[in-house]
Amino acid sequence: xxxxxxxxxxxxxxxxxDNARLLQAAGIALLQAGAWxxxxxxxxxxxxxxxxxxxxxLRVAAARQATLQFVNVPAGVRSLADLYGVGExxxxx
Numbered sequence: 001x002x003x004x005x006x007x008x009x010x011x012x013x014x015x016x017x018d019n020a021r022l023l024q025a026a027g028i029a030l031l032q033a034g035a036w037x038x039x040x041x042x043x044x045x046x047x048x049x050x051x052x053x054x055x056x057x058l059r060v061a062a063a064r065q066a067t068l069q070f071v072n073v074p075a076g077v078r079s080l081a082d083l084y085g086v087g088e089x090x091x092x093x
């Protein structure tokens with residue numbers, strides 16, 4: 001679901017409502033202080049719950065004095081972030 005490689009996290013599962021709780025929990029379990037990159041390159045399916053999961057990770061990261069940068073964000077997720085006005089909050093690269 002989420003693979004860790006140093007300070008890189010790679011999401012390997014669809015970011016959909018069916019997986020949202022599992023993704024949220026898996027991401028939270030991996031986050032520690034420091035700078036992290038969350039790679040979404042292999043995410044082939046995503047819906048609006050992806051935005052909720054990403055925002056949730058950001059809240060936990062801030063509480064743990066960590067920073068997140070989302071990379072290789074699928075176009076559909078970018079469009080949703082823009083639609084909801086949270087693109088800047090998500091630090092999309």
